[in-house]
Amino acid sequence: MPRGTKSQPASQMVRKTNRPNPSQIQGLDLSVDLAPNNPHHLHLTNPVMIASGTFGYDGYGRGITGDMDLGELGAVIPKTFTHLPREGNPEPRWHPTSYREAWDAGDILFLNAIGLTNPGIEAGLVDVTPSWDRWNATCILSFASDSVKQFGDMAAMANQGTGFQGIELNLSCPNVEDGSLFGHSANLTAQAVAAVRKNTDRPILAKLAPNVPNIIEIARAAVDGGADAISIGNTIPAMHIDTKTRQPVLGNVTGGLSGPGLRPISLALVYQVSNAVDIPIIGIGGIFSGEHAAEYILAGASAVQIGSANLVGLSAPWRILSELKDWMSHSGLSNLKGLRI
Numbered sequence: 001m002p003r004g005t006k007s008q009p010a011s012q013m014v015r016k017t018n019r020p021n022p023s024q025i026q027g028l029d030l031s032v033d034l035a036p037n038n039p040h041h042l043h044l045t046n047p048v049m050i051a052s053g054t055f056g057y058d059g060y061g062r063g064i065t066g067d068m069d070l071g072e073l074g075a076v077i078p079k080t081f082t083h084l085p086r087e088g089n090p091e092p093r094w095h096p097t098s099y100r101e102a103w104d105a106g107d108i109l110f111l112n113a114i115g116l117t118n119p120g121i122e123a124g125l126v127d128v129t130p131s132w133d134r135w136n137a138t139c140i141l142s143f144a145s146d147s148v149k150q151f152g153d154m155a156a157m158a159n160q161g162t163g164f165q166g167i168e169l170n171l172s173c174p175n176v177e178d179g180s181l182f183g184h185s186a187n188l189t190a191q192a193v194a195a196v197r198k199n200t201d202r203p204i205l206a207k208l209a210p211n212v213p214n215i216i217e218i219a220r221a222a223v224d225g226g227a228d229a230i231s232i233g234n235t236i237p238a239m240h241i242d243t244k245t246r247q248p249v250l251g252n253v254t255g256g257l258s259g260p261g262l263r264p265i266s267l268a269l270v271y272q273v274s275n276a277v278d279i280p281i282i283g284i285g286g287i288f289s290g291e292h293a294a295e296y297i298l299a300g301a302s303a304v305q306i307g308s309a310n311l312v313g314l315s316a317p318w319r320i321l322s323e324l325k326d327w328m329s330h331s332g333l334s335n336l337k338g339l340r341i
């Protein structure tokens, strides 16, 4: 894994009367605290994060090269761990199989059904997370559970772990007791977050499922459970059938829609929730440019996560961060605070 150098904290912007070349602008303040109510805080130097499951080719950073300085990004969220190891879904797990070619061809239908392939949290905390310290980046552990109790147990295990500064709860996972997704129930969301809160004082991001009738109810439940921030959101259930083969394109038949099609949906959810809760919101879904990131910030997000854009090109988050800075400069902004429409 590459060793990154942590970038210096941004200093105060000096406002200039003549608009300078954006790429030369120094001193923009993009810093954000994603856990202002938590004594540990979660200070990021900028709001551009890598979304869980899309970091490198395997979700844990494979393919990230030494020239990609992870310390320059706001934070990295490697792939979700579950309690036990998981092999994942049958192939094919991706549509399109080459995101790069599809993107170049203008095909923007991004589906996946990976099935949370991972080594399990026990092995993860021993063999995987300690090496994250070498990146000199802010790292966030993501986990998903089968039950409220298991959420609490995993938090207790994670509390002993190293290599990460916060925890993101992937609530798009089924509760074994009734088969419903945690993120589809306000009650289960509150209980899962509270079970984690009980066993750790590290910052908690609650990552919500977007396909719910009332996202505000779920977001408020996450706040009640003790979440420090809310991530919106995960993929939306979707499928695609190849009419030539007359077969579904995913081995699992159905999967999750990510990418550009998700952006306006997720953006509206961020906007709704930002009106209803007063903890930071992290916008996720179809962010492929700095302007897309700016759109989420205008909708009320404090930070953004880049997912599918990484699958088109691993350097996407650095480009998006640079474009966001350009947008700030062109807009005469020295920081990103108080921009909500």
Ligand SMILES: Cc1cc2nc3c(=O)[nH]c(=O)nc-3n(C[C@H](O)[C@H](O)[C@H](O)COP(=O)(O)O)c2cc1C
Pocket: 051, 052, 053, 054, 059, 079, 080, 112, 114, 116, 142, 170, 207, 233, 234, 235, 257, 258, 259, 260, 262, 284, 285, 286, 287, 305, 306, 307, 308, 309
């Ligand atoms: C290939 C792939 C794997 C993913 N794996 C995870 C995961 O392990 N945990 C998780 O919380 N979200 C996972 N996601 C969802 C993303 O983190 C993100 O929420 C979603 O893709 C929407 O963002 P995007 O449109 O920028 O891709 C995955 C998405 C993709 C495309």
